[in-house]
Amino acid sequence: MYDSERQTRTVETVLAALRAAAEPTRLRILSLCAGGELTVSELVRILGQSQPRVSRHLKLLVGAGLLDRVREGSWVFHRLAHDDPGGAMARQLIALLPDGAAAAPLDMDRLAEVKHERAEAAAAYFRRNAARWDDVRSLYVEEVVVEAVLRRLLPRRGVRDLLDIGTGTGRMLEVFASRAGRVQGIDLSPAMLAVARTNMERAGIANGQVRKADMYRLPFASESFDAATIHQVLHFADDPGKAIAEAARVLRPSARLLVADFAPHDLEFLRDEHEHRRLGFSDSEVAAWFKSAHLKVKDTVHLPGDPLTVTVWMGVKPGRRAAAGRRQAGKN
Ligand SMILES: C[S@@+](CC[C@H](N)C(=O)[O-])C[C@H]1O[C@@H](n2cnc3c(N)ncnc32)[C@H](O)[C@@H]1O
Secondary structure (H helix, E strand, O other), X not given: OOHHHHHHHHHHHHHHHHHHHOOHHHHHHHHHHOOOOEEHHHHXXXXXXXXXXXXXXXXXXXXXXXXXXXXXOOEEEEEEOOOOOHHHHHHHHHHHXXXXXXXXXXXXXXXXXXXXXXXXXXXXXXXXXXXXXHHHHOOOOOHHHHHHHHHHHOOOOOOOEEEEEOOOOOHHHHHHHHHOOEEEEEEOOHHHHHHHHHHHHHOOOOOEEEEEOEOOEOOOOOOOEEEEEEEOOHHHOOOHHHHHHHHHHOEXXXXXXXXXXXXXXXOOHHHHHHOOOOOOOOHHHHHHHHHHOOOEEEEEEEEOOOOOOEEEEEEEOOOHHHHHHHHHHHHO
């Protein structure tokens, strides 16, 4: 596209976004979505308007690039657009409002109510499962020890986008939010995602998002992330190699994959009572998966516990030049 064409396109996009935002309810919706992701029914409740009306406003805001729409089963979440110029404009417009959103103080009270109920539901789910999770956690080194290793292996700078695969309660997102431009988590379980959303809001993480997705079919283009983590997920997988290959696909050249899971063990009860499919992984098994996903094993750290050992494997994707060389060699 020529520069002049691109400029015209950008001006049209900005004008469409301004037109979409120039309506009181739609500005209220933008303010509300600045505080987190909201479903249509939550917005209906907060705004006190009918569902068709709210849906029509949302459609316009999404169409103009001010909001992103993400489907999760039968629910659809709306949040401020990530991409510019829509995302940048939405944020700038909201910043112009007194106190971010004082245009409709009642909205904020109702938003707080909705969030409180959500947090209660997430906490109830957590309470129902916490004892089971604690059982497993007591078998290995403390999480902070594993997290310290993961932190050490992730570069301090240069991580724009990080993906946490099987994010569960979003702990990895909390650990890495301050070290990356943007953190995203995916998980198959909506209940886990609800807990993750609450945890992120509570931790004040503004650069994080979660969505429902399958680790075998990640909803991202190839080469979209500078780092990915798979923390305590692979032992549930029926095809761990495929999950690693899919993670490698979405990594950019020179990006890192960090996998944390158990070393081989014989605690059969983890299968019977905790749905573990695999009783840990050997270094050679993980190295073979990394190799077929074209990742180079850069580091392997064993953290012995009683009775389980946690291992962290770090793989690195080849840089652009090495990848081009490999493609060339494949052709010749
Ligand atoms: C033990 S939890 C670990 C959560 C988190 N990574 C952590 O360490 O706190 C395992 C998570 O993997 C998720 N999971 C299992 N199979 C999955 C799949 N095929 N795609 C996405 N997530 C999956 C589960 O829903 C669960 O939340």
